[in-house]
Amino acid sequence: MRRLVKDVILPVAVAVALAFVIQASVAKPYEIPTESMKPTITAHDRIIANRVIYRVRDVERGDIIVFEPTTSATRTCGDTQGDIPFVKRVIGLSGDQVEVKGGATFVNGEEFVIENSIPPDYEKQWERVPDDQLLVLGDNRSGSCDSHQWSPDPFVPRGNVIGQAEVTYWPPGNLKFLN
Numbered sequence: 063m064r065r066l067v068k069d070v071i072l073p074v075a076v077a078v079a080l081a082f083v084i085q086a087s088v089a090k091p092y093e094i095p096t097e098s099m100k101p102t103i104t105a106h107d108r109i110i111a112n113r114v115i116y117r118v119r120d121v122e123r124g125d126i127i128v129f130e131p132t133t134s135a136t137r138t139c140g141d142t143q144g145d146i147p148f149v150k151r152v153i154g155l156s157g158d159q160v161e162v163k164g165g166a167t168f169v170n171g172e173e174f175v176i177e178n179s180i181p182p183d184y185e186k187q188w189e190r191v192p193d194d195q196l197l198v199l200g201d202n203r204s205g206s207c208d209s210h211q212w213s214p215d216p217f218v219p220r221g222n223v224i225g226q227a228e229v230t231y232w233p234p235g236n237l238k239f240l241n
Contacts, residue, residue, distance in 0.1 A: 098206035139207035154197030
């Protein structure tokens with residue numbers, strides 16, 4: 063019995079405890095419910111979010127982030143999935159002026175291109191991104207419920223960011239690094 067505890071039960075208990083600690087503090091898996099990030103991430107892909115990265119560096123334009131949705135986001139997009147975090151790409155940082163026109167996205171007057179993103183079929187200009195806030199858009203610009211639709215507040219507080227989407231791991235054919 064002692065050998066069973068030492069050789070089987072104890073290692074399994076340690077492995078389970080480590081898995082819980084890692085998921086709670088380092089990396090967490092999420093399933094993507096919509097096509098808002100298509101073609102980068104498609105519906106039902108599973109990703110891993112790095113929950114530590116933004117403790118050692120700031121959020122950067124172009125990062126794909128996982129975040130808790132704001133009241134404006136859940137009111138506009140609906141909360142049919144419960145308390146599921148959103149996954150979008152950071153387009154505007156504090157102080158940035160963002161505009162979408164002619165099928166292109168501009169940040170501070172310069173075109174900001176995301177390779178393979180689906181061009182928007184709308185035009186919009188936001189006020190400058192406030193301090194400690196982010197403006198986020200899906201790569202499927204017109205098919206994403208994101209800052210272009212959220213009202214009255216289109217921005218995500220920096221404190222709502224859970225982490226950076228690092229990798230798509232499921233289905234295996236979609237395995238890729240995201241950032």
